[in-house]
Amino acid sequence: MKRVEVDVAIAGGGPVGLMLACELSLAGVKVSVFERREARVKQSRALTLHPRSLEILALRGIAERFMARGRPLPSAHYAALDTRLDLAALDTTFGWTLILPQTLTEELLEARALELGVGIHRAHRVTGLQQDDEGVSIEGSCPEGAFHARSRFAVGADGARSAVRTLAEIPFPGTEATMSVLLGDVVLSEPPSAPAVVRVGAEGTLLMMPLGDGVHHRIVVCDPDRLRVPLSEPVTLEELSVATRKVMGSDYGMKSPFWLSRFGNETRIASTYRQGRVFLAGDAAHIHLPAGGQGLNVGLQDAMNLGWKLCGVLQGLAPASLLDTYHRERHPVGQRLIQDTLSQSALFFGFHREGLALREVVARLLRVPEANRVLAEQIAALDVAYPEAVLPAPPGMEAPPELVGRRLRDLPLPSGDGTRRSLYELLHDGKWLLIRRPGAPTATSRAPRAELPGAWARWTSVVVADLPGEPAALRGGSAVLIRPDGRIGFVAR
Incomplete structure (x- = not known):
């Protein structure tokens, strides 16, 4: 049996698990990542990095690596409304969303993790977990047959169907998917001249944008007549073409599909982000309609929050109680994320007259700069603040509620x-x-x-x-x- 002994064991080698591993290894914490897949996935679930995510990458000196591979866009959409959110007006040095496929985000984070000496174990599937007063034992299958990892703490960053969450018996309350949406990454023989296309009407909703590889476009389309199709039913190019023509009048000569999928609006949040020595981050902690790519970004921010706190405790620099603040700070952020994506769902699927009227009202409100800024800051995660001190104040210092936990832009x-x-x-x-x-x-x-x-x-x-x-x-x-x-x-x- 393969045996591994580390300070922190992370299940899940996607962007969230890799971000956390980088944060831990930077401080000299011994960490291993156990990923069930043999190789990185080629399909990109998410396509954007938001301003706060770029800030946390800049906080660790690696933002330029991502900027060099992505395309900045100074606006974002909210529920595919006509009025876009103005990110350029926000108080940040990163006044844009970075168009960057998740595959590249993962590639860059993995490269950084390897630079820092992180052990990345692929084709390792977690099947068992036990914790005691001293640490956590994880076991599972691997190419060598079986593995056993012993660590002081364990983190589930292993996605919506998290094995760690299940094994730790952490409740994941919420609602099942009630609607399904088509997604296709395809080649367009006659691509539109606009860099991004959004269309909403009684015929359905469509979003179209280039993937950034110079070859493929992503098309997301909601067909009101096929919203109840089971997520398990395979998507065909013909189905995507028919739905696109229904909304746009053309399928732009789509061909050569790279990825066809169906996603839903299942919405859940873990009842706790910490169970003893086990923690959850990213999709293992919260899932929702992927509106605006917020899931990946909130997951990266979960990882940053948990990482430095684990470092402080493991190195004897902070009391164990610091780890309780991870749930206290991040769970409310997850709850707000759920509320935000539910509200976008109501607008996104509002194909009837009442829904279309509501969309027009909200779009008109977003033309008011103050209202636009509120939602832009929320999507960008720049308005998140933590109003309680995480540790007792050092001598001569205090934690005034109006200041503590507020982010500072780069200066x-x-x-x-x-x-x-x-x-x-x-x-x-x-x-x-x-x-x-x-x-x-x-x-x-x-x-x-x-x-x-x-x-x-x-x-x-x-x-x-x-x-x-x-x-x-x-x-x-x-x-x-x-x-x-x-x-x-x-x-x-």
């Missing part, structure tokens, strides 16, 4: 010697970051010392710099302590 930090460094650049190592203003006191009861005490000193980088453009509530403070995920942790007045 150039001018220092006293005239040089500038990017805020995100200073967080590439995955540690906390203490920014002390030039001239701030260093040894008063209301300001942190230049060197933080105890474990804080081993888990924190310190820099003296101004923080231009910061939230107004920060002005006048002598220092700010930033979490490894680029969010405000504590401040000193």
Whole structure:
């Protein structure tokens, strides 16, 4: 039997599992990924990376790798409405959605994981899981016959049918799929001139866009007369062609299908993201209608949140209670994701007169900049904040509710010697970051010392710099302590 002993065992080698593995290995945590597939899938479930996902990649110094392979688009759709969401107006250096097939996202994350020394075990199917006070034992099948992995913690990033979630007996309440939608990645002999096509009417809903490989287009189409077709029924090119012609009047000469599939609106969220030493992330924790590619992006953000917390506990830098904050912070985000995709479902499948009228009303509301910004920030995940401190404050610091847990955009930090460094650049190592203003006191009861005490000193980088453009509530403070995920942790007045 093949035996593996690591600090963290991750089931699932998709983007979420690989992102988590990178975060752990960056901090020196020994981690292995167990993936049931023999090779990466060639079909791309998701096609976009949203602004907050690009920010977390930038926080670890790898965003440029993704930007070099993708195509930025400064807008996004909401339920295929005519009025698009303006991402360029958002407070971020990444004011766009990056068109990048999931296959490339996975390829780039796997390359990074291998750089960091992550053990990736393919064709390993998890079939058993037991946990005790000291750790977790996982067993399963593999090319060598069977494997046994022992770890201090285990994470299920193994998708909607998660074996880890099932074996850990974590409830996954929700609703079954009630509708099905056609998807096809095909070659178009006569592609449209527009880079993306959206059409909604009584005949159905259609979205069409190039995949970015210069060959294929993705077509997603809802046929009101075939919404109840079982997901298990194979899709044919003829079915996709008929549905496309019904909505558009043409099938654009579609041929040579690379992938044909059917997806539904099954909606579920795990009752808890943590069960003892077992955690869930990504689709293992939440599934929904894939509206706007949010599932992949929220999963990557789950991984970032869990990763630095596991690192802190495993390295003895933080109490075990820090791990409880993973569920407290991310489960509400998952619940809001469910609410958002359910609302998009109502608009997306609104083919009757009342539904079409509602679509027009919402599209008109989105022409109001303030309303557009609310939904744009939500889809981009830039409005997520965590209003409670995850750890007791260091000496001389506090966690004001109006600031704690708020993300900071990337900023150039001018220092006293005239040089500038990017805020995100200073967080590439995955540690906390203490920014002390030039001239701030260093040894008063209301300001942190230049060197933080105890474990804080081993888990924190310190820099003296101004923080231009910061939230107004920060002005006048002598220092700010930033979490490894680029969010405000504590401040000193």
